[in-house]
Amino acid sequence: MDDITRTAPAPWPEPVTIDKADPRYPDLAGRGINARFPAAPAAIGLPATPRHVAELVADAVSAGRRLAVRSGGHCFESLVDHPELDVVIDLSEMKAVGWDPEHRAFAVEPGASLGAMYRTLFLGWGVAVPAGRCPEIGVGGHVPGGGGGALSRRYGLSVDHLYGVQVVVADGSGRARLVTATREPGDPNRDLWWAHTGGGAGAFGVVTRYLFRSPDGDGRLLPPAPAAVTKKTVRWSWDDLDEARFVALVRAFGLWHERNSAPGDPGAQLDNSLTLPRAGGGEVTLETAFDAGRPDAAELADALIADLGRAAGSSPEVAAETRSFLAAVLVPDEFAGVKGRFKSKAAFLRSCWEEDVVARLYRRLTDQAGYQNPAAAFYLLSHGGAINAVGQEETAMAHRDAVLKAYGSVFWWDPREDETHLGWIRDTYRELFADAGGVPDPDRGYGGAFVNYADADFADPELNRSGVPWHRLYFRGNYARLQEVKGRWDPGEVFRHALSVRPPGA
Ligand SMILES: Cc1cc2nc3c(=O)[nH]c(=O)nc-3n(C[C@H](O)[C@H](O)[C@H](O)COP(=O)(O)OP(=O)(O)OC[C@H]3O[C@@H](n4cnc5c(N)ncnc54)[C@H](O)[C@@H]3O)c2cc1C
Known part of the structure; x- marks a missing residue:
């Protein structure tokens, strides 16, 4: 597993798991914004680090439990709050926004809201990732769908500035591991980055970090935000x-x-x-x-x-x-x-x-x-x-x-x-x-x-x-190519919902 350097200590050393009897359950289970889809997973996993995410994924797969991931809870449909799901991995406490010197990119954890991302990138650097119009949306579910809003006609979509992703993936046997995938032409994992530039969220793995930097050649790290x-x-x-x-x-x-x-x-x-x-x-x-x-x-x-x-x-x-x-x-x-x-x-x-x-x-x-x-x-x-x-x-x-x-x-x-x-x-x-x-x-x-x-x-x-x-x-x-990526990175369809890319032939 790749090493992740945190600037702050993790709030808890091991992933927290919350069942229905736990007093914390209602606050977390009820985070989805559409009341048409009540949530009743048997357990909610609350990770603080990518390692926690990998453990939660591995545990769910080995127990034969179907899982979904939640970041900001702004999904329109029942892709997270679905009666067939047993475990929800809730990423709301993984919400750091900062600078990653190794990748020379802005690192945003999935539980950050778009508002938190706008605020930190603007106050720290005067820049912005072009993203959605509603500040409560989670970065986690927003970016893999393309992401865009008020700045997009000038500067493109969120994914047009996506340099890389760190993703917990599950191989055919259910083993979970953390992978970094970037847009670098020589990156052997480049296809996984590409799938996260519009292939939809919740379909390939759990993103634990987004890395943003505008494509090389335009002379800046990210678009400037207007005053x-x-x-x-x-x-x-x-x-x-x-x-x-x-x-x-x-x-x-x-x-x-x-x-x-x-x-x-x-x-x-x-x-x-x-x-x-x-x-x-x-x-x-x-x-x-x-x-x-x-x-x-x-x-x-x-x-x-x-x-x-x-x-x-x-x-x-x-x-x-x-x-x-x-x-x-x-x-x-x-x-x-x-x-x-x-x-x-x-x-x-x-x-x-x-x-x-x-x-x-x-x-x-x-x-x-x-x-x-x-x-x-x-x-x-x-x-x-x-x-x-x-x-x-x-x-x-x-x-x-x-x-x-x-x-x-x-x-x-x-x-x-x-x-x-x-x-x-x-x-x-x-x-x-x-x-x-x-x-x-x-x-x-x-x-x-x-x-x-x-x-x-x-x-x-x-x-x-x-x-x-x-x-x-x-x-x-782009669907056939997305299916190939799915076949390589999630052949067992650990990550699936009504609108997730299927493996080839499925
Ligand atoms: C009021 C409102 C305004 C909106 N405005 C815009 C807009 O201006 N532009 C725009 O592009 N979209 C907009 N959207 C759509 C929004 O971007 C999507 O609904 C997005 O998927 C929400 O992400 P979330 O993390 O908040 O949602 P969640 O409900 O947490 O997740 C949504 C999906 O993403 C998956 N997911 C979440 N986190 C991860 C992760 N870390 N790794 C892998 N999969 C993950 C979930 O499993 C689920 O399938 C809007 C939605 C709402 C409700």
Whole structure:
């Protein structure tokens, strides 16, 4: 096993194991954010070091117990909280962020939140890993899916700056060992690094450390973080939007992204979102955020706002707010600390939705007769820019040609209403992608789906009747290569869930 040098002593010398009778159990078992998936593992392992992780994995395998790993608990689906799982290895106490002199890279442990990573890298070095918009997400589950957010159109995805990973893997006989895998061309474990650049979390082993350094040649260790971020917000009342205006507004947003999302395009300085809530659940809202020190970006944002105002036939007041970098990225998610039931469905869009598709969305959002929940919304989020400067096969994250992410989400409390809310979001999504069998088929003009927004519907033959396999949506042409990596590093499928890469032939 590779040696790991810790800067602080481990809080406990041996892995802590907690069973259901232990008073610590409820705090740890209940960490997943989706109340649809109650947790009841027989035991929770709490490691403090990579050696602890290896011991917990080896113990579970030798006892024939099925295991899963948890870092930040932000999984959308039951990939961790699943009734068939016996052991959850909870990495929340492995959360150091620092500098690794041996690899000349920033080392981030999986239990660190994105917020903690942003904070330490910014305060210590003035840099940032481009990562997600919600500071409570765990680095552990975020990065292997690609990882990205507000800085990504300028600087790419988290995995575009991933130098290496340290992973506890289990061989066919269940023996667990710690492996370091880097992107160095001569590294014999390079395939394992590659699998962690978009092959999805929880599929190859337990990551105990991420190593970040931008690819050699760009002259810096990681992208610089801006000193401050300006966000401009415009809200359109549903009273001012009939179907034609709604369609024009959404199309203007999409077409702007078609024109302004090539790598290096000046428009890639803007990170935009268009929130399309159900009528009665809020206003249609444009947010555009950019480096406050860039007047050229401010001009582009104003032009975008004017464009959308013209399309919508009205130009509501613009609210502008400038926050320091940390204040901007550490804003808690609106659902932080709220554990309700939700279902999300998402897709990459290579071009703007056609008018008839947006009109269908308008009808789904405004139909008050068929469905009553105000806590349901669709969002269009910027993609492209620097993300699309990377080749589809350079990393396992294959979505390098989209300009937008479409994201739909519905939230509720009462389990008796599950069918109603699941039905609404599934039917809406199916209608939006009706010309491609109900899914964002990469072979029919769409961009596939984002494995970080886990959606097990794609792997359910009852719910995905498109003929497009779930892995084609998530990994596109990279799946066969991911399967080879799986075959080499986890042939016994110790790490498996509904959306994990299968070994070749499986
Ligand atoms: C409110 C919200 C906002 C989001 N915003 C964004 C965003 O802006 N950009 C984006 O890219 N994604 C976003 N996501 C998705 C998020 O990145 C994924 O849900 C991610 O997998 C969460 O990681 P976690 O560690 O918090 O979750 P967990 O529930 O702990 O784990 C999720 C998955 O990762 C696996 N895993 C966790 N830790 C490890 C590890 N150390 N080694 C191996 N496998 C591991 C788990 O087994 C599970 O399969 C968002 C999610 C939410 C809920």
